[in-house]
Amino acid sequence: xxxxxxxxxxxxxxxxxxxxxxxxxxxxxxxxxxxxxxxxxxxxxxxxxxxxxxxxxxxxxxxxxxxxxxxxxxxxxxxxxxxxxxxxxxxxxxxxxxxxxxxxxxxxxxxxxxxxxxxxxxxxxxxxxxxxxxxxxxxxxxxxxxxxxxxxxxxxxxxxxxxxxxxxxxxxxxxxxxxxxxxxxxxxxxxxxxxxxxxxxxxxxxxxxxxxxxxxxxxxxxxxxxxxxxxxxxxxxxxxxxxxxxxxxxxxxxxxxxxxxxxxxxxxxxxxxxxxxxxxxxxxxxxxxxxxxxxxxxxxxxxxxxxxxxxxxxxxxxxxxxxx
Amino acid sequence: xxxxxxxxxxxxxxxxxxxxxxxxxxxxxxxxxxxxxxxxxxxxxxxxxxxxxxxxxxxxxxxxxxxxxxxxxxxxxxxxxxxxxxxxxxxxxxxxxxxxxxxxxxxxxxxxxxxxxxxxxxxxxxxxxxxxxxxxxxxxxxxxxxxxxxxxxxxxxxxxxxxxxxxxxxxxxxxxxxxxxxxxxxxxxxxxxxxxxxxxxxxxxxxxxxxxxxxxxxxxxxxxxxxxxxxxxxxxxxxxxxxxxxxxxxxxxxxxx
Numbered sequence: 046x047x048x049x050x051x052x053x054x055x056x057x058x059x060x061x062x063x064x065x066x067x068x069x070x071x072x073x074x075x076x077x078x079x080x081x082x083x084x085x086x087x088x089x090x091x092x093x094x095x096x097x098x099x100x101x102x103x104x105x106x107x108x109x110x111x112x113x114x115x116x117x118x119x120x121x122x123x124x125x126x127x128x129x130x131x132x133x134x135x136x137x138x139x140x141x142x143x144x145x146x147x148x149x150x151x152x153x154x155x156x157x158x159x160x161x162x163x164x165x166x167x168x169x170x171x172x173x174x175x176x177x178x179x180x181x182x183x184x185x186x187x188x189x190x191x192x193x194x195x196x197x198x199x200x201x202x203x204x205x206x207x208x209x210x211x212x213x214x215x216x217x218x219x220x221x222x223x224x225x226x227x228x229x230x231x232x233x234x235x236x237x238x239x240x241x242x243x244x245x246x247x248x249x250x251x252x253x254x255x256x257x258x259x260x261x262x263x264x265x266x267x268x269x270x271x272x273x274x275x276x277x278x279x280x281x282x283x284x285x286x287x288x289x290x291x292x293x294x295x296x297x298x299x300x301x302x303x304x305x306x307x308x309x310x311x312x313x314x315x316x317x318x319x320x321x322x323x324x325x326x327x328x329x330x331x332x333x334x335x336x337x338x339x340x341x342x343x344x345x346x347x348x349x350x351x352x353x354x355x356x357x358x359x360x361x362x363x364x365x366x367x368x369x
Numbered sequence: 370x371x372x373x374x375x376x377x378x379x380x381x382x383x384x385x386x387x388x389x390x391x392x393x394x395x396x397x398x399x400x401x402x403x404x405x406x407x408x409x410x411x412x413x414x415x416x417x418x419x420x421x422x423x424x425x426x427x428x429x430x431x432x433x434x435x436x437x438x439x440x441x442x443x444x445x446x447x448x449x450x451x452x453x454x455x456x457x458x459x460x461x462x463x464x465x466x467x468x469x470x471x472x473x474x475x476x477x478x479x480x481x482x483x484x485x486x487x488x489x490x491x492x493x494x495x496x497x498x499x500x501x502x503x504x505x506x507x508x509x510x511x512x513x514x515x516x517x518x519x520x521x522x523x524x525x526x527x528x529x530x531x532x533x534x535x536x537x538x539x540x541x542x543x544x545x546x547x548x549x550x551x552x553x554x555x556x557x558x559x560x561x562x563x564x565x566x567x568x569x570x571x572x573x574x575x576x577x578x579x580x581x582x583x584x585x586x587x588x589x590x591x592x593x594x595x596x597x598x599x600x601x602x603x604x605x606x607x608x609x610x611x612x613x614x615x616x617x618x619x620x621x622x623x624x625x626x
Contacts, residue, residue, distance in 0.1 A: 056625075095463055095464050095626055115466055118465055118466045119466050125460055131458050133385070134382065145378045147465055150374075190461070
C-alpha cells in the first residue's frame with residue numbers, strides 16, 4: 046500500500062533522507078521509529094505529496110507521489126505532527142470544511158461530520174471554537190479531519206507527542222481500532238519506543254535518514270540476545286548439580302547461570318521456554334518459587350542497529366525537519 | 370465546478386474567522402471614514418493652488434480614498450496565510466485534492482467582500498459630507514468594482530509574499546515598504562498637472578494610480594468610458610498576474626517544507 050524506494054532529500058547540507066526504503070502491506074500498522082531528526086517527518090511529507098524528494102520513488106495506494114499527486118491526495122488522510130486545526134473555527138466547521146475539500150457534499154457530508162464528531166467524543170464541543178479545546182481534543186479533531194473522506198491510507202506523524210499519558214493510551218486504543226474495524230493501512234511515526242511496540246505490526250527503525258532495521262517488534266527484539274529468564278528456586282532443597290543436568294537437553298536456552306537459588310538463562314522466546322524449563326525442573330524434583338521473563342526492549346534494538354542509544358540520538362540529532 | 374465550490378467554502382471560512390473578530394471589523398470599517406475626514410481636512414486648501422481644477426477638495430479626494438482603503442487593507446491579506454502556515458492549516462490543505470488557485474481565491478474572495486463593504490462606507494460617508502457622484506449609480510458601481518480589482522491584485526500579491534517570506538515580520542516590512550510610495554506616487558491627493566514631473570511619470574505605471582484615475586473618471590460627469598475600460602483592463606491583467614504569482618508561490622513554499 047505504501048512503497049518507498051531509496052528516497053533522498055537534503056535541506057542545505059543536512060541529509061534528512063539518505064536512501065530510505067520500506068514497504069507497508071495493506072491493512073497493517075507500520076511504525077517508523079526513530080529519534081527526533083531521524084527523517085521520519087520528512088518521509089511523511091514526501092509520501093503525502095507535501096514535499097518532493099530529491100531522489101528515489103514512492104507509491105501510495107498504487108499511485109506515484111510525484112507523477113500522480115492528485116490521486117494520492119484523494120486516497121490518504123494525514124494527521125501531521127503539528128496540529129492542523131483552525132482554532133478560529135468550531136470543531137464542526139473544521140471537519141465540514143475538510144470534508145468539502147475532499148469532495149463530500151450535502152447530506153452525506155453532514156452525516157459523516159456528525160458521525161466523526163460523535164465517535165471522537167466531540168459532539169458536545171462541536172459548536173465551540175477550537176481555540177478552547179484541550180490538546181487531546183484538538184488531536185482527536187485532527188484525526189477526525191484526516192478520516193472524513195474514508196481514506197485507504199492514514200498517516201499519523203507523532204500522533205501522541207505532547208499528550209497526557211491517559212489521553213495517549215486512549216489514542217492508542219483508537220488507532221488500533223481504526224486498523225481492525227476500518228481496515229485502514231496506517232503509517233505511524235513515533236519516537237516513543239513503547240508506542241511502536243504496542244501498535245505497529247511491522248516497524249522500521251530509522252536513523253539519519255535510513256532504515257537500519259526492519260521487522261515485527263517481536264522479531265527485532267528476538268534477534269537480539271533474547272529474553273532474560275529468571276527462575277527463583279525454593280530454598281532448602283539440595284540441588285547437587287541437578288539443575289544443569291535438568292536443563293542441558295533443552296534447546297534454545299543459553300547462558301544458563303545458577304547463582305545461589307537464582308537461575309538465569311537467555312532464550313530467543315522466553316515465554317515459550319518457561320513451560321519447558323518448569324517441566325524439566327519438576328522432572329528433577331526441583332521446586333520453583335517464581336519465574337519472570339524480561340523481554341529486550343526496542344531501546345536495546347535501537348542501540349544494536351543504530352550504534353547509539355535512543356536517548357543519545359535524541360540529544361544529538363539536529364531536528365532540522367521539526368522546526369520552521 | 371469543484372474549484373468554484375472549493376473557493377466558496379474557503380471564502381466562507383475566512384469570512385467566519387473575520388466575523389469572530391468584531392473589533393477588527395469595526396476598525397476596518399471606521400478606517401476609511403478617518404482617511405476621508407482627515408485628508409479632506411488636511412488638504413482642504415489644496416484647491417487654492419493655482420492650476421487646481423474644481424472648487425471642492427473632498428470631491429476630488431473620494432475616489433482616491435476608496436482606492437487607498439482597498440489597496441491598504443488588501444495588502445495585509447497575507448497575514449492570514451502566515452497564521453495558517455504557522456498553525457499547520459496550509460499543510461493540511463495542501464495534501465487534500467484542493468487546487469492551489471482556489472486556496473488563493475478563497476482568501477481573495479473574503480478580501481473582496483471586505484473591500485466592497487469598506488467602499489460602501491466611503492460612498493455613504495462621502496454622500497453625508499456633501500460629495501456628489503455625477504456619474505450616478507453606474508459610476509459608483511464601477512468605482513467599487515475598481516476598488517475590488519485593486520484589492521484582488523494586492524491581496525494576491527500579499528499572499529504570494531506571505532508564502533515566500535513565511536514570517537510576519539518580513540511581510541509587515543515588505544507591505545509597509547510598498548504601501549506608502551505606491552500611494553503617494555499617484556494622483557490620489559494632487560492633480561496630475563500639479564505633480565512634479567517625475568512623480569507624474571512614475572504614476573503612469575503605478576496600478577494604484579490606474580485605479581484612482583479610472584475611478585475618478587467613472588464617477589465624474591461625462592465619463593470617458595473608453596479610458597475607464599482601458600485602465601480596468603490593465604488592472605484586471607495586473608490582478609491576473611498577481612493571482613498566478615500567488616498560486617506559484619505554493620511551489621516555492623513546498624520546495625523548502
